[in-house]
Amino acid sequence: MQRIGVFVCHCGTNIAATVDVKKVVEMALAEPGVVHAEDYQYMCSEVGQEKIQNAIREKNLGGVVVCSCSPRMHETTFRNAAQKAGLNPYMVEIANIREHCSWIHKDVKEATEKAVILMRAAVAKVNLNTPLKAGESRVTKRALVIGGGIAGIQTALDIAEAGYPVDIVEKTPSIGGRMSQLDKTFPTLDCSSCILTPKMVDASAHPNITLYTYSEVEKVSGFVGDFTVDIRKKARSVDMSKCTGCGVCQEKCPSKKIPSEFNRGLSNRTAIYTPFAQAIPNVPVIDRENCIKFKTGKCGVCSKVCQAGAIDYNQKDEIITEKYGAIVVATGFDMIKLDKYDEYAYSQSKDVITSLELERIMNAAGPTSGHLERLSDGKAPKEIVFIQCVGSRCADDRGKSYCSKICCMYTAKHAMLIRDKYPDVNVTVFYIDVRTPGKNFDEFYRRAVEEYGVNYIKGQVGKVIPQPNGKLLVQGADLIDNKQILKEADMVVLAAAIEPNPDVRKIATMLTASIDTNNFLTEAHAKLRPVESPTAGIFLSGVCQGPKDIPETVSQAGAAAVKAIGLLAKDKLLTNPCTAHSDELLSNGCSQCAHVCPYGAITYEERQVNDHGIREVRRIAVVNDALCQGCGACTVTCPSGAMDLQGFSNRQIQAEVDAICL
Amino acid sequence: MQELINRAKELLADGTVARVLGWKAGDLPFNPEPAYFEKEEDFADFVYDGFCGANLSKYMIEASKLEGKTLVCLKPCDTYSFRQLMKEHRVNREKAYIIGVGCRGKLDVNKIRDLGIKGIESVQGAEIEGSDTLTFQTLYGEKTCSYADAMLERCHVCKGKEHMIYDELIGESRETKDADRFAEVEKIEAMSPEERFAYFQKELSKCIRCNACRNVCPACSCRKCVFDSNKFDSAQKANVNSFEEKMFHIIRAFHVAGRCTDCGECSRVCPQGIPLHLFNRKFIKDIDELYGEYQAGADDEERGPLTSYTVDDAEPGIVAERG
Numbered sequence: 001m002q003r004i005g006v007f008v009c010h011c012g013t014n015i016a017a018t019v020d021v022k023k024v025v026e027m028a029l030a031e032p033g034v035v036h037a038e039d040y041q042y043m044c045s046e047v048g049q050e051k052i053q054n055a056i057r058e059k060n061l062g063g064v065v066v067c068s069c070s071p072r073m074h075e076t077t078f079r080n081a082a083q084k085a086g087l088n089p090y091m092v093e094i095a096n097i098r099e100h101c102s103w104i105h106k107d108v109k110e111a112t113e114k115a116v117i118l119m120r121a122a123v124a125k126v127n128l129n130t131p132l133k134a135g136e137s138r139v140t141k142r143a144l145v146i147g148g149g150i151a152g153i154q155t156a157l158d159i160a161e162a163g164y165p166v167d168i169v170e171k172t173p174s175i176g177g178r179m180s181q182l183d184k185t186f187p188t189l190d191c192s193s194c195i196l197t198p199k200m201v202d203a204s205a206h207p208n209i210t211l212y213t214y215s216e217v218e219k220v221s222g223f224v225g226d227f228t229v230d231i232r233k234k235a236r237s238v239d240m241s242k243c244t245g246c247g248v249c250q251e252k253c254p255s256k257k258i259p260s261e262f263n264r265g266l267s268n269r270t271a272i273y274t275p276f277a278q279a280i281p282n283v284p285v286i287d288r289e290n291c292i293k294f295k296t297g298k299c300g301v302c303s304k305v306c307q308a309g310a311i312d313y314n315q316k317d318e319i320i321t322e323k324y325g326a327i328v329v330a331t332g333f334d335m336i337k338l339d340k341y342d343e344y345a346y347s348q349s350k351d352v353i354t355s356l357e358l359e360r361i362m363n364a365a366g367p368t369s370g371h372l373e374r375l376s377d378g379k380a381p382k383e384i385v386f387i388q389c390v391g392s393r394c395a396d397d398r399g400k401s402y403c404s405k406i407c408c409m410y411t412a413k414h415a416m417l418i419r420d421k422y423p424d425v426n427v428t429v430f431y432i433d434v435r436t437p438g439k440n441f442d443e444f445y446r447r448a449v450e451e452y453g454v455n456y457i458k459g460q461v462g463k464v465i466p467q468p469n470g471k472l473l474v475q476g477a478d479l480i481d482n483k484q485i486l487k488e489a490d491m492v493v494l495a496a497a498i499e500p501n502p503d504v505r506k507i508a509t510m511l512t513a514s515i516d517t518n519n520f521l522t523e524a525h526a527k528l529r530p531v532e533s534p535t536a537g538i539f540l541s542g543v544c545q546g547p548k549d550i551p552e553t554v555s556q557a558g559a560a561a562v563k564a565i566g567l568l569a570k571d572k573l574l575t576n577p578c579t580a581h582s583d584e585l586l587s588n589g590c591s592q593c594a595h596v597c598p599y600g601a602i603t604y605e606e607r608q609v610n611d612h613g614i615r616e617v618r619r620i621a622v623v624n625d626a627l628c629q630g631c632g633a634c635t636v637t638c639p640s641g642a643m644d645l646q647g648f649s650n651r652q653i654q655a656e657v658d659a660i661c662l
Numbered sequence: 663m664q665e666l667i668n669r670a671k672e673l674l675a676d677g678t679v680a681r682v683l684g685w686k687a688g689d690l691p692f693n694p695e696p697a698y699f700e701k702e703e704d705f706a707d708f709v710y711d712g713f714c715g716a717n718l719s720k721y722m723i724e725a726s727k728l729e730g731k732t733l734v735c736l737k738p739c740d741t742y743s744f745r746q747l748m749k750e751h752r753v754n755r756e757k758a759y760i761i762g763v764g765c766r767g768k769l770d771v772n773k774i775r776d777l778g779i780k781g782i783e784s785v786q787g788a789e790i791e792g793s794d795t796l797t798f799q800t801l802y803g804e805k806t807c808s809y810a811d812a813m814l815e816r817c818h819v820c821k822g823k824e825h826m827i828y829d830e831l832i833g834e835s836r837e838t839k840d841a842d843r844f845a846e847v848e849k850i851e852a853m854s855p856e857e858r859f860a861y862f863q864k865e866l867s868k869c870i871r872c873n874a875c876r877n878v879c880p881a882c883s884c885r886k887c888v889f890d891s892n893k894f895d896s897a898q899k900a901n902v903n904s905f906e907e908k909m910f911h912i913i914r915a916f917h918v919a920g921r922c923t924d925c926g927e928c929s930r931v932c933p934q935g936i937p938l939h940l941f942n943r944k945f946i947k948d949i950d951e952l953y954g955e956y957q958a959g960a961d962d963e964e965r966g967p968l969t970s971y972t973v974d975d976a977e978p979g980i981v982a983e984r985g
Contacts, residue, residue, distance in 0.1 A: 585885070595965045640887070
């Protein structure tokens with residue numbers, strides 16, 4: 001039996017308002033093994049930590065239980081404090097009486113009862129704790145950035161500038177991401193290309209940055225400081241070392257009717273293509289699904305016209321395996337599909353478009369060379385209606401519950417730009433709220449209203465009805481005037497909600513990084529660790545973590561880079577000593593644990609054993625401590641109970657369960 | 663049967679195998695038991711007939727440790743167990759000479775008794791090439807029943823007449839499936855939670871913890887069962903109530919989930935007639951529905967759905983939907 005000290009934190013009123021902390025102390029003193037118990041207002045403060053340290057020294061404590069917040073918050077704090085007083089840090093257990101108790105209960109009696117039970121479970125566990133010692137692992141000084149949009153580019157540049165090699169893996173043929181599709185950017189209205197393309201060039205030219213475009217992350221193994229990643233470099237069918245980027249192949253390609261992804265399907269591209277003129281690398285890819293040569297075996301025009309001899313129809317996907325110390329996810333977003341919002345007639349009329357499509361239409365390099373025109377008949381629109389929150393802030397399951405955050409501002413931008421360039425065009429915006437929290441944002445919006453005369457109507461549109469004369473009848477509500485509005489428009493622009501790139505699920509799974517119900521990656525702490533994933537060594541950059549505009553994305557990208565640099569700057573990391581071990585006399589050698597181990601930490605060896613006199617060679621599971629991350633998957637898979645996790649042994653868990661249930 | 667005996671003797675004589683794992687006649691005409699045959703004269707009481715239900719795969723765990731090869735007679739369904747054990751590295755393929763023996767369904771003496779045939783002194787028609795009618799000489803005179811009516815439950819949901827692994831085949835096999843494998847499970851699924859609990863309470867309260875189900879089960883191949891290990895409190899804990907003891911079966915079902923080939927030995931050997939296979943079959947049904955159809959032991963390579971991961975795997979939330 002350990003000599004145990006129990007320390008109950010009030011957390012100000014966070015805990016003390018709902019849990020009778022004095023009662024928890026009183027009950028703790030009645031627990032077998034507990035020789036000391038006290039409460040304090042803020043146990044994590046210096047005074048609080050000293051209380052723990054003094055008790056360890058004075059009462060010769062062998063185990064400590066801190067009843068406080070989540071171990072994710074302060075377990076390290078208390079372990080360090082105990083270590084300074086000479087106690088092994090793994091002799092400290094946290095009873096989470098805040099997140100698991102006071103925050104979710106209202107009734108003091110019930111909450112106190114639960115806090116006592118949680119305290120008892122922790123005491124029961126600490127009784128079986130054994131001192132553990134952390135090992136060390138090396139850090140591979142190279143970072144991987146998944147996604148080559150503005151977030152990924154900025155993170156990569158910052159890491160590269162700090163002197164560490166960094167690889168960007170981009171799924172599409174070019175880096176640039178969503179930002180490359182934008183025309184102007186709020187709130188300063190500078191041209192998106194003008195500020196993005198230099199960064200793209202910087203990224204491609206930086207000696208520390210390697211670009212893998214038209215590539216995807218295929219497999220991730222390892223752990224913080226030592227990830228091994230397989231990158232699939234998809235066959236470009238064009239030799240990057242030979243191509244000069246002259247563009248003749250694209251001019252001559254006979255397969256010209258493929259909807260351009262970059263122009264959101266508003267124009268066509270060829271089968272051999274670069275997504276846009278400023279693409280980096282400026283090397284085309286052959287879209288094999290649409291290439292006549294790949295479909296029929298006949299054609300080969302691009303190969304004939306290519307002076308550099310760069311076309312290679314036999315190129316194969318290539319798998320590159322590289323080691324990384326840190327991984328930054330910057331997979332960005334896409335607009336939601338609008339098939340559940342057919343009341344806005346998006347599928348029925350070419351003149352109902354999304355904001356991103358409008359962005360392409362307004363762009364000089366876009367499908368209409370920057371002329372604002374109706375896609376149905378090419379006529380200049382006179383009356384444009386913007387509909388906000390299409391799929392954002394949605395109460396039902398058609399759309400997203402969250403605010404997409406960027407729409408209010410880009411719509412103000414669109415409205416302003418249209419009114420500026422085409423003063424004879426009337427612009428009406430239907431909105432729920434106008435949200436402009438950001439530097440110079442509200443001023444920007446007010447300019448749209450006050451200087452440019454954009455007509456903002458508070459209210460939602462119920463229906464858009466295409467008329468026989470080609471116009472669009474917009475039926476909406478004006479909540480301020482409390483009246484129905486029927487308006488004929490030439491063009492309707494939908495501010496469709498944004499959602500995380502659908503690939504993020506796959507990537508999160510490979511990285512064992514958690515995602516929320518909306519598929520946004522979860523941060524380790526919403527306030528204090530906003531650019532780190534709960535999975536060590538994985539960092540978050542840009543919209544993959546939550547809706548953001550460009551300024552915010554760039555700041556966050558920099559923050560993620562700093563966190564990655566902080567990791568790469570270390571030579572060694574302390575490893576988690578809570579690793580699995582197999583009992584050689586119980587191991588069946590059945591391989592089930594190895595099958596479920598996400599880290600490849602379990603191997604087998606033929607070993608001579610002496611099982612109470614039975615001497616034989618057996619196939620025994622062996623855990624590599626350096627690879628094991630202590631997830632415990634093996635321990636619950638092992639039918640014979642041969643696998644056990646240090647610090648979370650089956651006996652300790654059972655003791656906790658017994659303390660709670662019996 | 664004679665062909666099997668002749669071939670076994672031949673392989674023993676030429677040194678291919680060091681012993682033969684088959685069945686010998688028991689003390690009653692309907693209870694042959696697994697046995698090793700090492701010498702020519704041992705074969706006097708070798709038997710292979712409709713009552714040889716025992717799955718010999720599990721014996722190969724120990725036989726794999728012996729000197730030389732062991733000839734093992736495996737019925738089509740037994741070969742699934744053997745392959746599953748191969749996958750788990752519990753048997754050594756190199757140490758086995760597998761004769762895939764023919765099977766036309768195995769007999770359940772309890773079913774015969776239920777048909778009113780008791781006091782059995784001898785049986786005709788149970789031979790491997792026998793007739794469709796069983797004739798019994800009993801203390802109460804001659805009685806008959808159809809072979810199919812006397813078959814084990816598992817044979818009515820036969821997995822097929824193909825052997826999954828063998829060195830040679832002797833005898834014809836016949837598929838005897840004439841029932842839906844999951845019909846019984848569906849019946850239980852349709853019950854209310856209270857009815858279900860009452861059902862299992864009733865069935866499991868018959869358990870005398872003889873451990874026969876565990877000892878016969880080819881998936882229960884742990885060197886040391888958690889229930890026998892002094893490393894865990896489960897072996898020593900006093901039961902809080904009478905049903906807690908029955909948690910044994912539930913834990914056992916979890917331990918074999920994804921590995922159980924549905925060989926049906928647990929129910930065959932249960933002296934209390936508890937339909938233990940239903941637990942395992944519920945898991946098999948769930949696995950089929952959640953991860954796609956899977957037959958443990960049909961291969962020796964695949965990881966099996968419960969020890970592999972794909973992005974398309976069912977989310978834990980499925981529990982809330984399915985209940």
